[in-house]
Amino acid sequence: MRDLTHRRALVTGGAGFLGSHLCERLLERGDDVLCLDNFYTGSRRNISHLLGRENFELIRHDVTFPLYVEVDDIYNLACPASPIHYQYDPVQTTKTSVHGAINMLGLAKRCKAKILQASTSEVYGDPEMHPQREEYWGRVNPIGIRSCYDEGKRCAETLFFDYHRQHKLRIKVARIFNTYGPRMHPNDGRVVSNFIMQALTGQDITLFGTGNQTRSFCYVDDLVEAMLRMMGTPDEVTGPINIGNPGEFTMLELAEKIIALIGSKSKIIHLPLPSDDPKQRQPDIGLATKILGWKPHVALDEGLARTINYFERQLQVS
Ligand code: NAD
Numbered sequence: 636m637r638d639l640t641h642r643r644a645l646v647t648g649g650a651g652f653l654g655s656h657l658c659e660r661l662l663e664r665g666d667d668v669l670c671l672d673n674f675y676t677g678s679r680r681n682i683s684h685l686l687g688r689e690n691f692e693l694i695r696h697d698v699t700f701p702l703y704v705e706v707d708d709i710y711n712l713a714c715p716a717s718p719i720h721y722q723y724d725p726v727q728t729t730k731t732s733v734h735g736a737i738n739m740l741g742l743a744k745r746c747k748a749k750i751l752q753a754s755t756s757e758v759y760g761d762p763e764m765h766p767q768r769e770e771y772w773g774r775v776n777p778i779g780i781r782s783c784y785d786e787g788k789r790c791a792e793t794l795f796f797d798y799h800r801q802h803k804l805r806i807k808v809a810r811i812f813n814t815y816g817p818r819m820h821p822n823d824g825r826v827v828s829n830f831i832m833q834a835l836t837g838q839d840i841t842l843f844g845t846g847n848q849t850r851s852f853c854y855v856d857d858l859v860e861a862m863l864r865m866m867g868t869p870d871e872v873t874g875p876i877n878i879g880n881p882g883e884f885t886m887l888e889l890a891e892k893i894i895a896l897i898g899s900k901s902k903i904i905h906l907p908l909p910s911d912d913p914k915q916r917q918p919d920i921g922l923a924t925k926i927l928g929w930k931p932h933v934a935l936d937e938g939l940a941r942t943i944n945y946f947e948r949q950l951q952v953s
Pocket residue numbers: 647648649650651652653654671672673674675676677678696697698699711712713714715716717731735753754755756810811812813814815
């Protein structure tokens with residue numbers, strides 16, 4: 636018999652970095668959580684502490700295949716997020732975003748579930764509008780090495796809005812900007828984990844290009860809070876809504892900050908800038924503030940200190 640007091644949440648990509656934090660928060664507030672993952676970039680270790688919980692269930696499954704379960708809320712996070720991982724098997728990346736979205740939308744349609752898409756600031760590509768607002772259509776190369784991810788996520792947004800218009804689905808599209816924190820994979824390949832691991836182990840810090848390109852980094856706890864608030868909005872709120880921390884830094888500033896926080900002797904070396912690497916990125920979070928009553932609270936220095944602490948402990952364990 637169904638327990639009507641608990642919401643049944645499906646988190647795809649639940650064993651990944653963001654997904655594992657989201658599963659944790661959902662369990663804390665009393666939801667029944669079904670965590671789905673194919674362990675492409677995620678790991679059982681990220682959710683091993685949740686496995687014994689009565690309200691937690693894990694299934695190994697690939698979202699590109701249909702899934703028949705009964706749920707109330709779907710958080711669709713399945714997709715590799717780091718360029719080196721999403722470019723390793725680009726066809727699978729597009730399939731994950733597009734077929735994955737179709738399957739999860741089909742599931743939402745059958746279950747009459749609400750569904751949230753983890754979209755991305757990458758839909759803005761290498762943007763001419765700065766900071767980026769939701770009405771900006773973006774500047775994305777359709778045939779480049781980042782396109783499998785960028786265009787896959789753009790097509791997923793299209794599918795979400797067409798299922799909303801055509802089938803009256805309750806959708807929430809969150810455009811997530813660079814997020815960091817504990818449980819990023821040490822070999823994830825994204826800039827924060829790379830620089831921290833390099834600084835902790837005394838290796839050279841690999842700065843791509845001049846290091847003048849910018850990103851705005853959001854701490855994971857702030858991000859998860861915004862996702863939960865977005866899922867809780869009235870049905871007419873579909874998004875897209877930008878979620879991120881507007882504090883903007885150059886990659887050189889980030890490298891210097893991490894070296895200083897760790898007291899590392901690592902040197903900065905310059906490597907070629909990958910193609911289509913966006914030059915600047917900063918979210919306009921006016922909508923998130925207005926609609927979700929949300930703003931990030933963890934400043935970069937504080938979030939980096941917590942993340943460094945996590946990676947230090949990982950190095951001690953291994
Ligand atoms: P991650 O790589 O740690 O997590 C992705 C998870 O999805 C992994 O556990 C992986 O195994 C799983 N997965 C991949 N393909 C799958 C498939 N076909 N079927 C089932 N599971 C699959 O990355 P993350 O940072 O936690 O990102 C989570 C989501 O948030 C992604 O959709 C990503 O695009 C989005 N996002 C993240 C950021 C960020 O900065 N972290 C920014 C924008 C958007």
